[in-house]
Amino acid sequence: MIFIDLENKLPTDADLPADIRWSQADWDAWLKESDRLVGELAKLVAAGTIKERNELIDKHSSHWGKLKPWLLALSGGKCWFSEVRELYSHYDVEHFRPKKEAKALDASLRDGYWWLAFDYMNFRVCGNVGNRKKGGWFPLKDGSLCSTYSEPCEESETPYLLDPIDDDDVALIAFDEEGKVIPMPGSSAWEQERVNETVKRLKLNEHPPLAEARRKVWQQVDRLIDDFTTAKARCRTGNNPVAKAKLTEVRARVREMTSTTAELSAVARWCLLIRNDPQLSRLVG
Numbered sequence: 001m002i003f004i005d006l007e008n009k010l011p012t013d014a015d016l017p018a019d020i021r022w023s024q025a026d027w028d029a030w031l032k033e034s035d036r037l038v039g040e041l042a043k044l045v046a047a048g049t050i051k052e053r054n055e056l057i058d059k060h061s062s063h064w065g066k067l068k069p070w071l072l073a074l075s076g077g078k079c080w081f082s083e084v085r086e087l088y089s090h091y092d093v094e095h096f097r098p099k100k101e102a103k104a105l106d107a108s109l110r111d112g113y114w115w116l117a118f119d120y121m122n123f124r125v126c127g128n129v130g131n132r133k134k135g136g137w138f139p140l141k142d143g144s145l146c147s148t149y150s151e152p153c154e155e156s157e158t159p160y161l162l163d164p165i166d167d168d169d170v171a172l173i174a175f176d177e178e179g180k181v182i183p184m185p186g187s188s189a190w191e192q193e194r195v196n197e198t199v200k201r202l203k204l205n206e207h208p209p210l211a212e213a214r215r216k217v218w219q220q221v222d223r224l225i226d227d228f229t230t231a232k233a234r235c236r237t238g239n240n241p242v243a244k245a246k247l248t249e250v251r252a253r254v255r256e257m258t259s260t261t262a263e264l265s266a267v268a269r270w271c272l273l274i275r276n277d278p279q280l281s282r283l284v285g
Contacts, residue, residue: 001081001173002266004074006121006165011070020069033063034118041114042149050111054100057117064093064123071125076261079127080164081202084263087209088127096124096163097147097154098136105139105160105197112136115149124164129210130202137161137201141190162198169194175270177222179215180205217264221257221271224250228280251283258284 009015011022022030037060044053071093075083082088097113104110116122126134140146144158162169172191174184181204183192199205231246257268272281 001162001164001170002075002078002083002260003167003170004080004124004164006074006123009074011067016070016073020073022070030063030066034120037063037118038115041117045114045149053114057099057114060118063118064120067120067123068093068125071123075125078125078261078263079130080125081130082127082204082207082210083266084127084210084213087213088207089129090127091125092128092131094124094126094131094134096122096138096161098138101136102138103136109136110146113147113154115152116154121165126202129207130204133203134161134201139197160194160197161201162194170266173266175214175218175267177215177218177271179211179213179218179267214264214267217257217267218271221254221268222275224253224257225272225275225277225280228277232279251280254280254283 010027011020012024012027013021037056041053041056044050044056068091072078072091077085079085079088079091095113095117097116099114099117100112101109102112113122139160141158141160145153145156147154147157162172164170172184172187172195174182176182181195181199183195187195203210205211227246228250231243231250234240234243235247254268254272256262258265258272262268269284272284
C-alpha cells in the first residue's frame with residue numbers, strides 16, 4: 001500500500017497525460033452530475049424506497065467508471081491496496097465506504113453510505129481479488145461516531161479498514177522477508193488490529209501469487225544491498241572502475257525499484273530500511 005494524494009491530484013492536473021487529463025468544464029460537469037444523482041437518491045430515501053435507491057446507484061455505475069483512467073494514473077497503474085498491476089486480477093473502482101450496506105465485524109448490517117456513491121473522494125482502485133472479498137465490509141471501532149446523510153461526519157469515524165489516501169494509515173504497513181504484510185513494529189494494539197483485519201478482508205496475504213511476488217522483491221533488494229556493500233569495500237583501497245560501475249548500477253536499480261510507480265515499491269523501501277545502508281536509504285524520496 002502506498003499513499004495516494006487523491007484530494008490534490010485532480011483529473012484536470014496539468015501533469016497528467018493528455019489522453020487522461022480532463023478539461024475544467026468537463027470536470028465541473030461531472031461534479032454537477034454527481035450532485036444531481038445524490039439529490040435523486042435522497043428523494044428515494046425520503047420516500048422509503050431503498051430498492052429503487054440501490055437500483056439507481058447500479059444504473060449509473062458508469063459515472064464513477066469514467067474516472068478509472070485518472071484513478072489508475074495516480075498509482076502508476078497499480079492497485080492502491082496490493083500495489084501490483086496484474087497479480088491481483090482486474091481493477092475495480094471500489095467505494096471505500098460501501099454505497100448500499102455496511103457490514104460490521106459480527107456480520108451485522110447497517111445502511112450504506114449511499115450519499116457518497118458518486119463522490120470521487122470515496123473512490124479507490126482495488127484489484128477484484130480483494131474487492132470481491134471485502135464487499136460491504138466496513139466495521140467501525142466500538143464507540144466510533146457513525147456518519148449519516150443528515151449528520152455527516154466521515155472524517156470523525158474510526159474505521160478498521162486502512163485507507164491508501166491517509167498517510168498515517170499507509171505508515172502502519174510493514175513486511176517480512178517471506179512476503180507477508182505485518183503491522184509496523186511498535187504500533188499500538190488497535191493499529192495492529194486494523195492492519196490484521198485489513199490484510200484478512202482484502203486477502204493481502206491469503207493470495208499466494210502476491211506474497212510470492214513480495215518475497216522476490218525482498219530478495220532482489222537484499223542482493224542489491226550485498227552487491228553494493230561488496231563494491232563499496234573494493235573502492236576503499238583506491239580506484240576500481242568495475243566496482244564503481246557496480247555502485248552506479250545498484251543505485252539506479254534501487255531508485256527504479258523504490259519509485260512510487262514501481263510494483264511493490266513499499267516492499268523494496270521496507271527492505272532498505274531494515275538493512276539500513278545509509279548511502280542507499282538516502283536514495284528513497
